[in-house]
Amino acid sequence: xxxxxxxxxxxxxxxxxxxxxxxxxLALEDQALMAQLVKRxxxxxxxxxxxxxxxGDFCGLKVSRLIIGGNLISGSAHAGDLxxxxxxxxxxxxxAKILETWELAEQNGINTTLMRCDPxxxxxYNKYRKERGGQLQWIAQSAPxxxxxxxxxxxxxxxxxxxIHFHGGRGDSYVEQGKVDEIGEIVAGMKKAGLLAGVAGHxxxxxxxxxxxxxxxxxxxxxVNKVGYLSSDPDxxxxxxxxxxxxxxxxKVLGAGRDRPSSGFQYAFEKGADFxxxxxxxxxxxxDVKLVKQLLDAGIERPRAWV
Numbered sequence: 001x002x003x004x005x006x007x008x009x010x011x012x013x014x015x016x017x018x019x020x021x022x023x024x025x026l027a028l029e030d031q032a033l034m035a036q037l038v039k040r041x042x043x044x045x046x047x048x049x050x051x052x053x054x055x056g057d058f059c060g061l062k063v064s065r066l067i068i069g070g071n072l073i074s075g076s077a078h079a080g081d082l083x084x085x086x087x088x089x090x091x092x093x094x095x096a097k098i099l100e101t102w103e104l105a106e107q108n109g110i111n112t113t114l115m116r117c118d119p120x121x122x123x124x125y126n127k128y129r130k131e132r133g134g135q136l137q138w139i140a141q142s143a144p145x146x147x148x149x150x151x152x153x154x155x156x157x158x159x160x161x162x163x164i165h166f167h168g169g170r171g172d173s174y175v176e177q178g179k180v181d182e183i184g185e186i187v188a189g190m191k192k193a194g195l196l197a198g199v200a201g202h203x204x205x206x207x208x209x210x211x212x213x214x215x216x217x218x219x220x221x222x223x224v225n226k227v228g229y230l231s232s233d234p235d236x237x238x239x240x241x242x243x244x245x246x247x248x249x250x251x252k253v254l255g256a257g258r259d260r261p262s263s264g265f266q267y268a269f270e271k272g273a274d275f276x277x278x279x280x281x282x283x284x285x286x287x288d289v290k291l292v293k294q295l296l297d298a299g300i301e302r303p304r305a306w307v
Contacts, residue, residue, distance in 0.1 A: 050289045053109030054296045056274050057307055058247050059196050059218045061137065061162060063112045066292045067249065068105045069279040070115025070141075073098055073124075092281075098124050099132055101282040108289040112137040114249070114277045117156040117164065118146055126159060139249075140164040141200070142186075150189030157193045164190050165198030165221050168251075172201055175209045184215040191218075202252070204232035204240060211244065219247040221277070226267050229255035238271035242304040251277040261288055266295050272304030 054065045073093045075086040093101070102113065115121045117140040128134035140156035142149040144167055153164045166186050174183050183199060190197035199210045200221030207220055222241065223231040230252050231237070241248055250273025254264040261278075265288075268276055280288055 047286055049107040050109060050286055050293060053289050053293050055111070056247070058112075058275070059163075061196075063137065063275060064110045065275055065296060066110055066289060067112045067114050067139070067275055067277045068102070068110050068136075068285070069251070069277045070113060070121060072279040072281065073101075074116055074118070074120065095124065095127070097282065099128050099134075101280070101285065102128050102134055102136055103132055104282055104285045105280070106134065106136060108286055109293075110285070110289065111135070112139060114139040114141065114251075116141045116143045117152050117159075117161065118143045122155070122159045129160065137162050139198075140195075142167045142170075142190075144170055149186050150193065153190040153193040153195055153197070157195050161195060163196035163198065163218070164193075165200045165217075165219070166190070168200035168202050168206075168221060168223065171199055171206045171210075172203045175201075175203070175206045180209045180213045180215070183210060184213060187215055187217050198249075200251075202230040202232075204237050207244070208240065217246070219249065220244065221249045221251055222273070223252035224250050224268050224271050224273060225253050225255040225259060225264055227255035227258045229258055231255075234267070234271050238303065241272045247274050247307045248272060248304075249275045249277050253278065261291050265292055266300065269295065269300045270302050272302055274307045 055062045056065055072089050075090040075093075105113070113136045115125070115138065125136075125138055128136070138156070138161040140153070140161040140163065142152045142164060146152045146155075149166055149170075156164050166183060171183060174180065187197045187199060196218040198219040198221055199206065199215065199217045201207050202223045204222070207222055210217065210220075220241075222237060224234055224237050225231050226234055250268040250271075253259075253268040253273065253276050254261060259267075265276060276292070278288060
């Protein structure tokens with residue numbers, strides 16, 4: 001037996017003993033870390049893709065029930081006071097990693113991505129389609145710093161997007177300021193750009209105001225999670241959205257990493273979300289797809305009809 005193999009076995013046994021001995025006294029985060037140290041494998045990339053991910057009717061398009069989000073790629077980790085997180089995300093997601101992650105998503109049945117409409121995303125989305133033959137459908141998010149959201153929609157359309165939604169934070173703000181009519185004008189302008197147009201909100205009042213004003217977007221983006229992160233009361237969301245006959249993409253369903261997929265995915269589907277937009281690292285894609293497929297194969301009890 002080589003010295004290298006002997007040392008590896010020693011450390012493996014030591015970690016196993018340590019995890020067993022102190023697991024009961026460790027915090028949940030520390031237990032999760034210890035489990036990763038003990039079970040870590042470099043073979044995950046070789047695992048066969050998951051087949052059969054469910055799809056739904058999104059305004060005439062077939063969209064996978066799990067949509068890969070773009071916040072991590074854009075460096076928006078919603079990590080609270082951890083100021084280094086945005087830099088960490090953008091360093092991790094270099095061009096090669098972005099393209100690899102999208103490719104993994106497609107291999108595992110995800111056929112749609114939801115990302116900002118800005119130069120960084122446009123550059124990489126076009127590169128992915130041209131160099132990798134990528135077929136991911138792009139639902140764009142209007143990017144506030146890019147100026148007029150209708151002009152932003154035109155740029156998204158010119159670069160292959162199939163849909164766009166008005167930014168959730170801006171939508172919430174417009175409703176609070178009594179500018180609901182302006183949301184309607186923006187949605188109408190986005191439709192004229194040739195895209196499906198949606199309204200997003202972290203607050204249920206944004207969706208209610210849009211419905212009451214007769215804005216008539218093609219779809220809604222509504223954040224929903226059970227950890228209370230940038231979301232209204234989940235029961236109120238579910239009660240209201242069960243009577244809204246438009247596709248609903250649930251976002252922030254894990255509270256930006258504050259809940260586990262095994263819990264958060266099912267919860268969002270049960271409350272009525274038709275699709276889940278989830279930011280994923282490359283090493284999470286297969287597991288997330290597998291989980292969503294298992295949940296939907298088993299059946300989800302929900303008051304809202306699927307689209």
